Amino acid sequence: MSRHILRLVHEGRNRTVVAGYDRPLRTLFLHVLQDGEADSRDEVLIYDSELEPELDWSDVNVVADKLTALGIEPPAGLIEGIFLDQCFNAGNRVVEHHLDRPPSVLHAG
Secondary structure: OOEEEEEEEEOOEEEEEEEEEEOOOOEEEEEEEEOOOOOOOOOEEEEEHHHOOOOOOOOHHHHHHHHHHOOOOOOHHHHHHHHHHHHOOOOOEEEEEOOOOOOEEEEEO
């Protein structure tokens, strides 16, 4: 399973977007989390693609559209990276994306 991670401030809160390609299931996924406060490490799940199985999670545009609907504008490299993982059936890739610089590959195995 590939994972593309984006940490950002959205609506005044720290958020983490985790999206990627699940190779065994041949589907894409999207999770949006609200990071815990400074005195708590708990994260709150804002969105989980598993809650909308009726959407076509084999289409990378669904991921892009859902992020847009949530008011999150990811860097182009995030959507492109997920698409390439799907095209090349990549797994075990972890990439951290940034709004102000190129992505960092944390694991490519």
